[in-house]
Amino acid sequence: MTYSHLTTAELTTIANFFTQGTKAYKVAQMLKRSVETIYRVYRYLKTGATIVDYQQQYVSNKKSCGRKLAQLPQDEVVYINEMVAQVWTPDTIIGRDDRSISCNRRTLYRMFKRGQFGFDAKDLPMHGNRHPNGYVEHRGKAGQLGRSIYERYEDFPNYTKEFDHLEGDTVQGKHHQGAVMTLVEHLSKVEIVLNVHAKKAENINRHLSEWLSKFPRHFFKSITFDNGKEFAGWREIANQFDIHTYFAEVGAPNQRGLNENNNGLLRRDGLTKDRDLRNLPDELVNQLMSKRNRIPRKSLDYRTPYEVLMEHITEDQRQLFSNLN
Structure with a gap:
């Protein structure tokens, strides 16, 4: 009342x-x-x-009414600032529960919005510009390149619970100068970033082939792309590695939501739209990839993608992902 x-x-x-x-x-x-x-x-x-x-x-x-501003002990403030430096959000800091914090998640978000930790709340995920519902992407599309994403669920009925399914996309630089290719393993959410330098089909195929060649045959069961022209040479990869290849519907990036979300996080981490990616150092790409894979995620019960990955591969296979370390 x-x-x-x-x-x-x-x-x-x-x-x-x-x-x-x-x-x-x-x-x-x-x-x-x-x-x-x-x-x-x-x-x-x-x-x-x-x-x-x-x-x-x-x-x-x-003037004496209303909520009093919460004050945290200095040791908690130091810890939170350390986690903010590692791009942890309030949700991650509380949910991970590495140490006790004297407030709940919503209170910590309010502190962030007041700027108590020198952190701009606009930098939090999903606080940027978003396309309206029903938005259809038309840039750089080549029509439906291959098998529909709907066939993936017929071929792999347990897709959502299986390991070794990839989603693939590219992140382009300023004025379409340079690019990196991103691959995300569906279950662990581990992100692989390949420094392809240019958004061309030959570059994509060469770097993707070099990376897949490190793994045993059939280590990865499927890969799902969007319909960008850079993936026009998909048959070569599919035949070479005997990997099921699928494509989301034209203009429906939401069908690869995990990949799209991770690309947005990479933008925030440094691969901004105003940056030329043609001569991007491999060391920087590996640093960004390692950093992103070591941030706890709510969808993984506040474990990191790297921690989940380690649960699904053998001791011998860990060397294949050494650049995530």
Whole structure:
């Protein structure tokens, strides 16, 4: 039940009735207010104070109302700042529960929005510009390149619970200068970033082939691309590695939501749209990839993608992912 405070007009009316000697319960009926509310004003006026004094006292009291700003111990503040430096969000800091924090998730978000940790809340995921519902992407599309994503679920009924299914895409640089290729393993959410330098089919195939050649045959069961022209040579990869290849529908990036989301995170980490990616150092790409794979994620029960990956590969296979370390 909500409660509205007396307005200035109501207070003036009450003061007039008080001067005229009108009973408080009658005033309450006319104003549709609680009798106790009117009695409270009457008692105040009987002390010789005026309605102006009452209003000033009300304003003074109201300043003490509301939620008090939460204050955390210094050791917790130091820990939170360390995690912020590693691009952890309030949700991750609380959910990971590496150490106890003297507030809940929502309170910590409020602290971030007030700038208490020198962190701009606009840098949090999903606080940037978003396309409206129903948006269809038309840039650089070559039509439906291959088998539909819907066939993937027919071929792999347990797709959502299986390891070794990839989603692939590219992240382009300023003025279409340079690119990296991104691959995300569906179950662990581990992201692989290949420094392909140019968004061309031959570059994509060469670097993807070099990377897949490190793994035993059939280590990866499928790979799902969008319909960008850079993936026009997909048959070569599919035949060479005997890997099932699928394509999302044209203009439907939401069908590869994991890949698209991870690409957005890479943008925030340094591969911005105003950066030329043609001569991107491999060391920087590996650093960004390692950093992103070591941030706990809510969808993984606040484990890191790297931790989940280690649960699904053998000791011998870990060397294949050494650049994530």
